Structure formats: C-alpha cells, structure tokens
Amino acid sequence: MSQIKFPKAVLWDMDGTLINSEPYWLLSESNLASDYGKSWTQEHGHExxxxxxxxxxxxxxxxxxxxxxxxxxxxxxxxxEVISKLQGALPWRPGALEALMMLRQAGVKTALVTMSMRRMALAVVDQIPFEAFDVVVAGDDVNLGKPHPEPYLKAAQLLGLEASDCVAIEDSVTGLRSAEAAGCIPVGVPNLMELPETGRRVILPSLVGLDLKWLESLA
Structure with a gap:
C-alpha cells in the first residue's frame, strides 16, 4: 500500500529525464547524416x-x-547505436535512481512512458537493480506519440488509474504537452532545453532531493 494519498502513480519519461541518453541520440543522428554527406547540428537534434x-x-x-x-x-x-552505448552503465540523471527507489519503497506505482522502442526501453529497465516499473509504454506500443496524450492515457489505463491521479515527469515541452493533454500533473526537469512554467506545469531544477511530501503537495 502506498504511503501517500497522492499521486497514485508517477509516470516517467526516459531519454533526458531518467537517463542522459540524448547525447547518444545526437551522435547516432550525426553519424547517419555523415554517411549521406550531410551535417547534423546540435540544434537539429534538439528539434x-x-x-x-x-x-x-x-x-x-x-x-x-x-x-x-x-x-x-x-x-x-x-x-x-544508442542501445550499444547504454550497455554496461546507464548515465543516470542526478537524483533519478534515488527518486525511483524512493517511490518503490513507498509503494507508489510507476510507469515508464517513452517514445523509444520497447526493446530499448527494456534494455534500460533490465539494467536497473530493482523492479522499477509496474508498466512500460514505448513508442511502438501506441498509434500516436507525444505530444498526443495517448502514451500517458495508456500508461494510466494499464495501471488501472485516471490520468488525473498521476504525476508525469518530463524533460521536453513535447512530453509535457502529452502529459497535460492526458490530464496528468506535469513536472518538468530541464536537461538540454528550457521549459516554460505555464498552467499547472511545475518546473524542478533537478530530481535531487525529490521527496514524497513535495509530490503529495501537488494534489
């Protein structure tokens, strides 16, 4: 049983939120561009x-x-290419692994909601030294990806919850829009991009120190 009344679940983005894999994606995109005689800049990758x-x-x-x-x-x-870079050691964002462990120990449900392919999501999940997620929703599990609400709606449904009972943690505007459209409480943790604080959106500078009392205050 959960130690807190709210949220009933925390839904996590993966790339850039839990793990700092965005540089690996940019490198992979750049390698592809190079093979076709083109250049691919950091700005292109950020798009x-x-x-x-x-x-x-x-x-x-x-x-x-x-x-x-x-x-x-x-x-x-x-x-x-990205999976090959991640094998062996995951580049965790500061405070991410600790936050996940805290939630599991407190009995709070969790979901991984990523636009990466399921095989990559599971390659990451399999390296975590405890059972970190109740469900995984990946890019090939949905018809419409972020910023459409389908990924977060599906995660909430699989958990047997309403999206409004869930907090979603993201590092991109696209992901936050998906969570907002689904009805989740959106929490942004900036990584490579600035995140504007609008509507119900809450922006945290870091996952370091994230605690149950603060999450419960979002109700």
Missing part, C-alpha cells in the same frame, strides 16, 4: 527531442534525402 521515433526518423529521412532506407530502418539503425 527532435520528445518526438516519437517515427516522426523523428521521418524528419531525418526527408532532411537527409535518404532514399535507400525506410523510416523503420532508420529507427532500427538509431536504436541499435
């Missing part, structure tokens, strides 16, 4: 943060004029 891999890979395919790979093949190439 894709939070988007579904299907949308991101379609943008890459168009901008790099890739004719010999399908969108799915672009996804597979990027995902394979």
């Amino acid at each position: 894709l943060i939070g988007k579904s891999l299907y949308d991101s890979s379609a943008i890459l395919k168009e901008r790099l004029n890739i004719q010999d790979l399908s969108v799915q093949e672009v996804i597979d190439r990027l995902t394979n």
Whole structure:
C-alpha cells in the first residue's frame, strides 16, 4: 500500500529525464547524416527531442534525402547505436535512481512512458537493480506519440488509474504537452532545453532531493 494519498502513480519519461541518453541520440543522428554527406547540428537534434521515433526518423529521412532506407530502418539503425552505448552503465540523471527507489519503497506505482522502442526501453529497465516499473509504454506500443496524450492515457489505463491521479515527469515541452493533454500533473526537469512554467506545469531544477511530501503537495 502506498504511503501517500497522492499521486497514485508517477509516470516517467526516459531519454533526458531518467537517463542522459540524448547525447547518444545526437551522435547516432550525426553519424547517419555523415554517411549521406550531410551535417547534423546540435540544434537539429534538439528539434527532435520528445518526438516519437517515427516522426523523428521521418524528419531525418526527408532532411537527409535518404532514399535507400525506410523510416523503420532508420529507427532500427538509431536504436541499435544508442542501445550499444547504454550497455554496461546507464548515465543516470542526478537524483533519478534515488527518486525511483524512493517511490518503490513507498509503494507508489510507476510507469515508464517513452517514445523509444520497447526493446530499448527494456534494455534500460533490465539494467536497473530493482523492479522499477509496474508498466512500460514505448513508442511502438501506441498509434500516436507525444505530444498526443495517448502514451500517458495508456500508461494510466494499464495501471488501472485516471490520468488525473498521476504525476508525469518530463524533460521536453513535447512530453509535457502529452502529459497535460492526458490530464496528468506535469513536472518538468530541464536537461538540454528550457521549459516554460505555464498552467499547472511545475518546473524542478533537478530530481535531487525529490521527496514524497513535495509530490503529495501537488494534489
């Protein structure tokens, strides 16, 4: 049983929120661009943060004029490279692992809600030294990715909860919009991009020191 009345669950984005994998994605995108004689800047990479891999890979395919790979093949190439970088040691965001452990010990339900492919999400989950999530919703588990609300609505449904009973933690505007549209309480933790504080959105400078009392105050 949970030690707190609210939230009934915390829903976590993965890339850039729990783990600092965004540099790996940018490197993979840059390598792809280089193979096609193009350049891919940090600014280009930032435009894709939070988007579904299907949308991101379609943008890459168009901008790099890739004719010999399908969108799915672009996804597979990027995902394979990033998984290879993550194997062995996860680059945790400050305070993220501690926050996850705190929630599990307190009996609060958790979900991983990522636009990465399920095989990558599970590659990360399998490296965590405790059972960190009740459910995982990945990019290939939904028809519409972030900023559409479907990913967060699906996570809440799988947990048997209303989205309004959940807090969603994100590092991108795209992800926050998805959480907001679903009806979750959105918490932004900036990483590579500034996050404006609007509406019910709460911005935290870091996950370090995140505690149950503060989460309960969001009700």
